[in-house]
Amino acid sequence: MNYLFTYFKEQNWFDVTSIVTNVQPEKIVLTTIKTCLMLFLLFFFSSFASAQNEFITEWKTDNPGTSTNKQITIQAEGTFNYTWKLIGGANTGSGNANGATTITFAVPGNYEVKIKPTGAIPFHAIKFEHEGGDSKKIVKITKWGTTKWSTFENAFTGTKNLEITATDVPDLLLVNDMSYSFSYSNVPTISNINNWNVANVTNMNSLFHFSKFNDDISNWNVSGVTQMNWMFYGIGTFNQNISGWDVSSLENARGMFYGAYQFNQNLGSWNISNVTTADDMFGANMSCENYSKTLMGWAANDSHTPINITLGAFQLIYSPEAVAARNYLINNRGWTITGDALGTCALITTRADFTNLKLFPNPVKDYLTIDGLEGKETLTVYDTTGRLMQTSKANGKELKLNFSTYAKGMYLVTITSEKGSTTKKIIKQ
Numbered sequence: 001m002n003y004l005f006t007y008f009k010e011q012n013w014f015d016v017t018s019i020v021t022n023v024q025p026e027k028i029v030l031t032t033i034k035t036c037l038m039l040f041l042l043f044f045f046s047s048f049a050s051a052q053n054e055f056i057t058e059w060k061t062d063n064p065g066t067s068t069n070k071q072i073t074i075q076a077e078g079t080f081n082y083t084w085k086l087i088g089g090a091n092t093g094s095g096n097a098n099g100a101t102t103i104t105f106a107v108p109g110n111y112e113v114k115i116k117p118t119g120a121i122p123f124h125a126i127k128f129e130h131e132g133g134d135s136k137k138i139v140k141i142t143k144w145g146t147t148k149w150s151t152f153e154n155a156f157t158g159t160k161n162l163e164i165t166a167t168d169v170p171d172l173l174l175v176n177d178m179s180y181s182f183s184y185s186n187v188p189t190i191s192n193i194n195n196w197n198v199a200n201v202t203n204m205n206s207l208f209h210f211s212k213f214n215d216d217i218s219n220w221n222v223s224g225v226t227q228m229n230w231m232f233y234g235i236g237t238f239n240q241n242i243s244g245w246d247v248s249s250l251e252n253a254r255g256m257f258y259g260a261y262q263f264n265q266n267l268g269s270w271n272i273s274n275v276t277t278a279d280d281m282f283g284a285n286m287s288c289e290n291y292s293k294t295l296m297g298w299a300a301n302d303s304h305t306p307i308n309i310t311l312g313a314f315q316l317i318y319s320p321e322a323v324a325a326r327n328y329l330i331n332n333r334g335w336t337i338t339g340d341a342l343g344t345c346a347l348i349t350t351r352a353d354f355t356n357l358k359l360f361p362n363p364v365k366d367y368l369t370i371d372g373l374e375g376k377e378t379l380t381v382y383d384t385t386g387r388l389m390q391t392s393k394a395n396g397k398e399l400k401l402n403f404s405t406y407a408k409g410m411y412l413v414t415i416t417s418e419k420g421s422t423t424k425k426i427i428k429q
Contacts, residue, residue: 054114055123055147056166058087058140062108063161065134072111073102073134075127077150079119084111110139117147124150124174130158130184138162144170152178153203159185167191176202179227183209188237194219203227205252210234214262218242226251229277234259243269248304251276258283258314266290268297271304279338283314288345292322299325299333308334317343320414320423323386342386344412344423354415354422363427366404370415373397377417381426384410403428 062069076099083094084103087110095103096118105111117123124147128135135158143166149155152172156162157180169192178198183206190213199221209230214237222228223246232238233255239262248271257263258280264287272278282291295318298305311329318326318340329335356372370379373394381389381401389411392399401413406428414423 053146054116054143055145056112056114056141056143057138058110058112058142059134059137060110060139060161061105061137063137063139065137066132067102067134067137068104069108070106071102071104072113072137073100074113074115075100075129075133076115076123077125077127078117078121078123080123081116081118082113084113086110087112112142115145115147123147125152125155127154128157128159129154130180133158135159136161140164141166144168146171148174150174151176152181154180154183156181156185156187157183159187162187164190169193169196172197173200176200178207179203179205180209181207182211182213183207185211185213188212189215193217196220198222199224201225202249204231206230206233208232208235208238212237214238214240216240218244220245222247222250224249226274228252228256229254230258231256232260232263233257235263236261239263239265241265243267245270247271249274253278253281255280255283255312257281257286258312260284264290266293266297268294268300270298271301272298273304273306275306275309277309278312279310280312280314282312282316283339284316286316288317288319288343289347291316291340292319292325292345292347295322295329296325299328302333305329305333310336310338312338314339316340317345318386319343319345319347320380320382320412321347321416321421323382323388326386327388342382342384342412344425346420346422357415357422357424359413359424359426363429364403365429366402368401368403368413368426370394370399370401370413371397373399373415374417377415380414380416382412382414384412 059072061072067073079098081094081096085092089109091106115123138159139161141162141164148171152175162185164187178201194216202224204225205227210233213235218241226249228250229252238260243265250272251274253275254277261284263284291313316339320342323342326337330337358371360369373396375394375396377394379392379394379399379401383389389406390401392401408428411426411428412423413426414421
């Protein structure tokens with residue numbers, strides 16, 4: 001209180017003679033001080049609230065762009081007031097604007113720009129360009145503020161130099177479209193992005209297309225999203241567990257993970273019942289195990305599996321243990337699956353010790369002998385297209401399989417027991 005008394009006195013906000021005292025010393029009434037204190041607090045919290053409203057960014061004017069090296073162009077929508085200051089310098093300025101706005105500074109440099117939405121149609125969107133514009137000049141977002149974004153379409157596409165350190169989250173309650181939001185951007189991580197409310201978004205087409213994004217978004221509510229085509233296309237960094245997503249509204253998954261060379265997750269729990277387009281969906285380094293489990297999960301959950309779709313799975317390999325699931329999707333659900341091939345991987349959850357097994361001769365001409373069995377195994381033979389050639393049941397330590405009628409080439413023999421399974425390559429002469 002003494003500090004405030006001295007401060008208000010120095011500011012000539014009151015005359016000390018105006019202090020009214022009661023006859024009781026213990027009940028000194030500082031009426032004017034209380035009034036001034038209330039005004040001070042009102043001013044402080046008003047300023048704080050104003051700062052909270054602002055969308056705060058940093059720009060480097062001499063980065064490549066369509067404006068000069070002393071300018072930035074903000075491709076904004078809506079009306080707003082803005083203030084700016086030269087970082088590390090004394091230059092400041094302010095103005096008001098409506099829509100796309102070019103700000104000219106006295107010297108090139110790094111500038112902090114604060115945008116405060118105003119008016120009947122306040123600032124509500126920003127759109128950069130993949131090539132062209134000033135997308136390379138924006139270098140940082142330090143606060144999202146209280147802007148009510150109407151769209152995130154193309155919001156930060158092409159932002160090669162952007163870093164997002166804001167610890168608050170954008171207000172996306174009005175946003176339906178997030179297509180191309182961070183496409184061609186080099187933003188690897190975004191603070192608190194896992195807490196973004198995307199519940200009303202329906203379009204995530206190419207959201208991270210050819211970006212360098214790799215952050216946790218497992219908590220996103222994407223239950224209303226219908227378009228995820230090319231969402232992670234060409235992104236060489238993303239590998240987050242999104243197996244828990246509710247994609248029950250998803251219709252278009254074309255190219256969703258095509259070229260996402262680090263993505264390796266099991267999506268077998270996804271409800272893809274409304275998907276109509278899935279060509280080129282996969283074209284990545286998804287492991288044999290995760291691709292196999294994805295097929296098996298989709299086949300097992302019939303009510304969540306669509307009919308008559310084409311699934312693109314370029315260069316993916318599936319386990320012999322997934323052959324039945326893959327065939328079910330093709331034969332019972334009318335799927336066409338392109339680009340994948342049968343492999344020899346054993347699923348980790350069903351792997352067992354088969355070290356005593358011997359298969360001979362290999363190459364084989366007529367009969368293949370399997371030795372070291374326990375007597376309860378099931379043996380299946382597939383060709384390289386996944387076609388089932390034969391099934392046999394072991395009843396002793398040795399079993400012979402007839403290969404005499406098979407065409408020359410490679411075949412896969414899968415041996416399954418209660419403990420697990422293993423697959424061996426056999427060459428038919």
